[in-house]
Amino acid sequence: MTEPKGPIKRTRGETEKPASEMPEEVQEPVDEPGSRVELTPVKPLGEVLSEAEKAYSAYMEAERQVARIYRENEVQVADAYRRAEQQANLVCQESISTIQKDREEAIVRTLKDCEEAERKARETYQEAREQSEKAGDEAVAQALKTRDETIAKAWKVREDTVSQAWSIYSKIIR
Secondary structure (H helix, E strand, C coil): CCCCCCCCCCCCCCCCCCHHHCCCCCCCCCCCCCCCCCCCCCCCHHHHHHHHHHHHHHHHHHHHHHHHHHHHHHHHHHHHHHHHHHHHHHHHHHHHHHHHHHHHHHHHHHHHHHHHHHHHHHHHHHHHHHHHHHHHHHHHHHHHHHHHHHHHHHHHHHHHHHHHHHHHHHHHHC
């Protein structure tokens, strides 16, 4: 009979017997010379122990492989986390940059609006000043004209009065 090369697979109903309970080749005495009792060959204990050691070694190797796979998985998860964290940091930095850029653009627009408002205010002030000066100049001119007219009338009244006084005086003297 040939031995299997790998571990022995057992069905659910089969159970292993401890090595101490495994029978070695047993020869029973034959009572009758004509009757033959056939014995099934049993594997030697050394062979069974060797197979058990192989099975245990295979089990330990499988356990090491499982541990290695768990470690590899842990490394992969850590790498994926680091990549996700780096991506989140990149997105955050881009958002911050965008916010800063928008804020700077808003400041520039506000400064331009402020400068425009100041320019318009200066223009309005200048126009108001010019209008005020013009109105002042016109008022002064009107006041001067009125003064000149009043002085002229006063001189006319004076001359008329002086002329009348001379006329009266001349009548009295004559």
